[in-house]
Amino acid sequence: MDLWFGELHTDNVKLSIRVEQQVFHGESEFQHIDVFDSPEFGRFLTSDGSVIFSEKDEFTYDEMIVHVPMAVHPNVCRVLVLGGGDGGVARELSQYDEIEVIDVVEPDKLFVDVCCKYFPDNACGLRDSRVRIFYEDGLKFLRTKSDDYDLIINDCTDPLGHAAGLFTKEFYGSCFKALHEDGIMVYQHGSPFYDEDEETCRAMHKRAYRSFPISRVYQAHIPTCPAGYWLFGFASKKYHPLKDFNAARWNARHIKTWYYSTHLHRGAFMLPRYVEELLEEEENG
């Protein structure tokens, strides 16, 4: 059998993954969800035809969105994860003993159920006793919170689709309000390479830069993302991602990683010139 899953990264570029079998298809009020087994990326999940994560490369994303802020903030007790229904972010967070609460706000119960059934290595993170799952809209949840969290992780994947409310100006303001006075927010910043993604990337940085005293961008290489290149935003009230980064403290934890290291932490903030320039244009514009 010659079966391929294909995803248009733009109208003019397509990544195709050979598939052994489709193991799930379902539809919620939010999205179509499909799960496939593949020889190259293992099992992977798609939402409305876009790869959300695969067994083979999810570690990069989950490690980079969790360990970067955790190696900067000196004492994270309360964490809010927006999206994150697959459990990968909660799994990485669960390695930190000082965390007391991990609130996961995922509007789509089907997404959680599918991940629990088909991706136990991610979903195990949701079984940690500190995790509370709220099947709610992230923005509505946020509006009720004030001075409540040390870290907010925006794990929503789709800035122009059903999660678009999580990338508005109001959203960044609500996050600011929901954080403690030394809180940090990290979020997916998209891929800056293709022209059609560049505008989203610019708009996100502009909003974060105007909402938080400190706003920096860092990068990772994720093969199933458009152009294989993904950015993350680090928006913070007090701590700088490099000046307040404590490598010795993080290394003393002996957390096993495949992508993140304290050496890589610094390098992840050293961006290609064309990315630096487009971010600076939004800062000055």
Place this chain on the structure above:
Amino acid sequence: MDLWFGELHTDNVKLSIRVEQQVFHGESEFQHIDVFDSPEFGRFLTSDGSVIFSEKDEFTYDEMIVHVPMAVHPNVCRVLVLGGGDGGVARELSQYDEIEVIDVVEPDKLFVDVCCKYFPDNACGLRDSRVRIFYEDGLKFLRTKSDDYDLIINDCTDPLGHAAGLFTKEFYGSCFKALHEDGIMVYQHGSPFYDEDEETCRAMHKRAYRSFPISRVYQAHIPTCPAGYWLFGFASKKYHPLKDFNAARWNARHIKTWYYSTHLHRGAFMLPRYVEELLEEEENG
């Protein structure tokens, strides 16, 4: 018209690029060469069905293989480029006034002729008066050289194909001999993500590490490469790529770049943990 160029990055992953038209097809004793126009990557060239470079992303590769060693070595006068028949590497080198000789050794005259005709923005580099083109086998050329160059750039693309002789143990020894006592060699190190590429990557590092006192690896994000991720090797007799890196001196040159910066230079050597570990295994194995 719905016309796509597809390249299998492994047997199980394919990158497809929408094509407006094919503008060239030819065959030499070394390879099949095709040139296409595309809306996303502009004009691109393939060799035996693999993308060698595109107008949209060649800058990353050419800048990273040239400016990294040039920002480390304090006085490069004589440069040898193995492969490099498209002229992109020579174009970047031509911005350094202190360089006196740029020897380009490209076995395939058809490749040079096609690039001159279809990629003038790259091939302009070959018109610099310091460039000498030798239509010869790279390894045979190298064998005749001793204590002759400050910098060798191995711009050959295909470690398992017709350029395989340029990745053998003899090759690294010949480069060592051809370099001055403080010479540097940089080379393509492949993509470490997919299992089938990992072995090549390991073998290259093993050879370079055993042939040169200093051997480090650095990275770049190149969308048309397998998994969008590419490594370069930095093998050196005397200068360390970070300890002997002089950012102020390089910045004083005011060379316009799109990817490289002296900030990025440092970050490019900070690798994901799984890459660091596979390199260390070859160093200790």
